[in-house]
Amino acid sequence: MTQPLLLPESFTLLIGPPRSGTTLIANTFMSHSSVCGVHEPYQRGRNDAYEATDIAAFQNDHDLDFTKTPNLAMKETTTRLQNVELSLDLAKSAQSSGIYTGLILILRCPFEAFLSQVEASRAHWGEKKLTEITEESVAQFFSRQRTTLRLICENARRFHVRILSYDSFCAAPNTETARLMALIPVAMEPHQKDLMPDETIVGVADPKFASTRGGIKKTDRALGVTELMATYRHLPSVKFAIAMRSLIALDPKKMTDIEKLDALTALAL
Amino acid sequence: MGLGYQKTDRNAFDYDLWFDVALPTLALRGPQCDLHADNCISFIGAAQTFGRFVNNPFPRQVGRFLERPIANLGFSGAGAEFYLQRPALMALLAKSDTVVVQSMSARSVSAGVFKTARNNGVLEFQAGPRKGESFLAQEAYRILKTEYGDDALVAQRKAVQEKWLEQHRDLASQISGRKIFLWLSNEAPGDNLDYSRSAIGQFPHMVSAQMVSALPEMGFEVIECVLNPEPVQILINDHSHMVERVFGAQNFPNRPDKLRALNVYYATPALHDKAARLLCKALL
Numbered sequence: 201m202t203q204p205l206l207l208p209e210s211f212t213l214l215i216g217p218p219r220s221g222t223t224l225i226a227n228t229f230m231s232h233s234s235v236c237g238v239h240e241p242y243q244r245g246r247n248d249a250y251e252a253t254d255i256a257a258f259q260n261d262h263d264l265d266f267t268k269t270p271n272l273a274m275k276e277t278t279t280r281l282q283n284v285e286l287s288l289d290l291a292k293s294a295q296s297s298g299i300y301t302g303l304i305l306i307l308r309c310p311f312e313a314f315l316s317q318v319e320a321s322r323a324h325w326g327e328k329k330l331t332e333i334t335e336e337s338v339a340q341f342f343s344r345q346r347t348t349l350r351l352i353c354e355n356a357r358r359f360h361v362r363i364l365s366y367d368s369f370c371a372a373p374n375t376e377t378a379r380l381m382a383l384i385p386v387a388m389e390p391h392q393k394d395l396m397p398d399e400t401i402v403g404v405a406d407p408k409f410a411s412t413r414g415g416i417k418k419t420d421r422a423l424g425v426t427e428l429m430a431t432y433r434h435l436p437s438v439k440f441a442i443a444m445r446s447l448i449a450l451d452p453k454k455m456t457d458i459e460k461l462d463a464l465t466a467l468a469l
Numbered sequence: 470m471g472l473g474y475q476k477t478d479r480n481a482f483d484y485d486l487w488f489d490v491a492l493p494t495l496a497l498r499g500p501q502c503d504l505h506a507d508n509c510i511s512f513i514g515a516a517q518t519f520g521r522f523v524n525n526p527f528p529r530q531v532g533r534f535l536e537r538p539i540a541n542l543g544f545s546g547a548g549a550e551f552y553l554q555r556p557a558l559m560a561l562l563a564k565s566d567t568v569v570v571q572s573m574s575a576r577s578v579s580a581g582v583f584k585t586a587r588n589n590g591v592l593e594f595q596a597g598p599r600k601g602e603s604f605l606a607q608e609a610y611r612i613l614k615t616e617y618g619d620d621a622l623v624a625q626r627k628a629v630q631e632k633w634l635e636q637h638r639d640l641a642s643q644i645s646g647r648k649i650f651l652w653l654s655n656e657a658p659g660d661n662l663d664y665s666r667s668a669i670g671q672f673p674h675m676v677s678a679q680m681v682s683a684l685p686e687m688g689f690e691v692i693e694c695v696l697n698p699e700p701v702q703i704l705i706n707d708h709s710h711m712v713e714r715v716f717g718a719q720n721f722p723n724r725p726d727k728l729r730a731l732n733v734y735y736a737t738p739a740l741h742d743k744a745a746r747l748l749c750k751a752l753l
Contacts, residue, residue, distance in 0.1 A: 295708075300479055358708065360483050375488040382486035382496055385475040456500040457485070 205256050208236070208264075208272035210384050211294035213287055213359070215352060216306030217345050218277045219316040221366035225306055226275035228377050231394075234386050236269035238262055240276050242283040253289035255297050271384050278348035288355045295358065302383045303359040305352060305461075307448045308366035310441040311425040314341050335432065342437035345444075350468035356461055363457045363464075365448050370418055443467050471496035474521050474545060477720065481704045481713040482522060492557055498526065498541045504561055506538035510752070511562055513552055514571025517653050517736040518543025522702060525738070528569070530745035535752060540565070546590025546606075548577025549636035559643055567647040569748065570640065570689070572654065575675035576606040578636065581628035582621070583609060597621075610668040622668060626675050634680055641687040649751065650689040652681060653736060653744055655697045672734075692751055694744040702732040 214226045223239075230237025241262065242250060252258050264272065272294075276287040295301040321330045330337055362383055369376045378388040432438045447463055455463075471486050475496075478484070485499025492504075498519050503509075512518050512528040518541065520526025532539035542558060544551060549570075552558045562568050576592070579585045583592040592609040594600050597617055604612065614622045641648055654661055654671070659678035661671040669675055684691055706713040714729040721729070736744075 360479070372490055375490055375493060378488040378493070378496075379486065382472060382475060382488075385472045385479065385486065387472055453501045453503045 205259055206266050207255065207259070207297055207299055208266045208294075209270040210272065210300040210302065211255070211291060212271070212273040212302040212304060212384065213291045214273060214275045214304045214306060215284065215287060216277060217308070217310065217313055217348070218279050219313040219320065220277075220306050220308035221369060222275055222277050222306045225304075225364065225366075225369055225380075226273065228373070228392055229304075229380055230273050230275075231392050232271070232381060232386060232389055234269055235271045235273050235384075236264055236266060238264070238272070238274045240283075241274065242276060242286045243279060246280070246283075251286055253286055253293055255290065255293045255299065258290055258293075271386070278345065278352070281344075281348055281351065284348045284351050288351070291359060292355075300384075301359045302362065303352075303356055304362045304364060304380060304383070305356065306364050306366065307444075309425065309445045309448060310342060310345055311428050311445060312421050314338065315421050315424050315428065316419070317341070333428070335435065338428070338432045339435050339437050342435070342441045346437060346440050346468055349444075349464065353461065353465035353468050356465075361457055361461060363452075363460050365452075367449070368452060440467065471498060471519065471545065474516070474519070478522065478704075478715055480706050480708075481715055482524065482707060484520070491561075495544065495558075498543060500529075502532075502540060503538055504540045505564075508566045509538045509540055510535075510567045510569060511540040511542055511565040512569045512571070513547070513558075513562065514543045514569075514651075514653075515547045515573050515577070516543070516545045517740075518569075518571045519545060520741065521545070521735045522704065522732045523736070523738050523741050525741065527741040527744040527748065530741065531569075531748050531752065534745065534749045543571070546577055546587075548573045548575075548585065549633070549640050550579060550585065551577070553636060553639055553643075562640075562644050565644070565646050567649065567752065568644045569649045569651055570637075572650065572652045572673040572676060572681075574606075574669075574673045575626075575629045575633040575680075576610065576669050578629040578632045580632035581625040582613065582617070583625070583629075606674075607667075607669070614668045626669075630675055630677065630680060633676065634683055637684065637689075638687050641689060644688075648687075648689045649748070650681070650684050650691045651744060651748065652691065652693040652695070653740065654695055655699045655740075657693065657695050657697075690751065692747050694740070694747050696737075696740045696743055699737055699740060702737045704730050704732060 214222060214229060216222045229235065252261055276283050278284050291301050291303065317330055318333060360383060362380060364376060364380065374393055377392050381388045429442060433442065444467060447460065447467065471484060475484050475486055486496040487499050487501045489497060489504055510531065518528060528539050528541040540561065577585060577590065582594055582596045584595050586593045586603050590606055591603050592606050593603040599612060613625060652658060654673060656671050658681045661673065662677060664670055681691060704713045704715045712730045716724045716729045
């Protein structure tokens, strides 16, 4: 007789737009000794049409053992709408299996994310999709963000939610990490302050993993952001991005995560 | 502290725990707030101030009603010495416009044969056959009564009551702003000292009417918030809306089955609402 699978005690989905600090924050979260992490299963598995959303099948596919790491975390970006749909379905499957399920939505100024994406595409990835700043590429980038965020907002209230801005994390990584860990809840471990995960979690070399141990190097893109907003503000999707930028910048001590989610939902709808 | 409550209660309540840069090791009840804001009302106390089993604890209600910044500095099991031993917390209290001190149990006091450990909810025996052993406070007092005898128990009560007063005097001397003592209980002061049912009486344990009457001369305004009978609170899953057995058999093997989904100890939403109304009236 086969033993039934040991399910995790919690499942946390960390999700956000590309170039929003999702990898850095997920790595920090997943470096906790009780957390077992999976990075971008749907994005990485897209060429093989990987679409498993049943939590037991997912566990089996990734050979996950929760005996020593009872908290499962998964990170995905909103690069493709399908990735978001699959991630949310997996979270729903976890929840309906009786697993405590959290969602951490990671946000960053969308214009900074866009510029970062262009720079990374040009410099590192050899991707030709987003190497030029044109009206078309700007409109497409922000339209896609809006569509995927709408889907997340529509589903977020099913789960225990935290919203984290990349800038807040960079400003106070220790207390923000502790706040995220308290969602599961576990106490933050000292090594998480290093902001550098175990190499086995990081996997292949990629410029987006190049955070410096113990600190975060931020590129100042203020001028580029101002220019981008001024040039393309006539585009409806850029108007959305400008409003979203203001929302993300609001002090979390003035607006709760749920209030922020409400505002974001109204914006995305 | 708060992490323990979040772990146990997470299917029914999300306490939205957060950490302030100035207090990086203390899990604070959410939502986040500016602890250093001008005109801030700080609240100190135990699980009742933290707001275990309520979505809208009285400190938050007061802040909303009065449109004033608040700092919820409630921690499970805390007594006055929890704050007195932490300079960062005392610094916040010292510069608060108003400090609301919830009635905290005298069992959370280091005196006599007990020294508090971890948060103040655990007691370690300092003398006698159990020296060096630690227990949750309720159990520690039960052992004291059965193994050390009635005289030892009476002496212990007297020791912690005197120390409780001394600590509140110390607390008051370090708070320059307005000081409010909130009696929050199902019993009026004095009625909580029925030792026939428990060695330490009812919450706030071992705090007598005489002790409360000594507080005004320390500068405290005393507000009595009593709700009796207090309706039993059924704990509900905040997503499925089904009854939630928060006190599961695995972690709470000694709890009777019929009490696994009931709050029969902590302040209920009704008591929080009443406390908020009384405090708002006083602070307006």
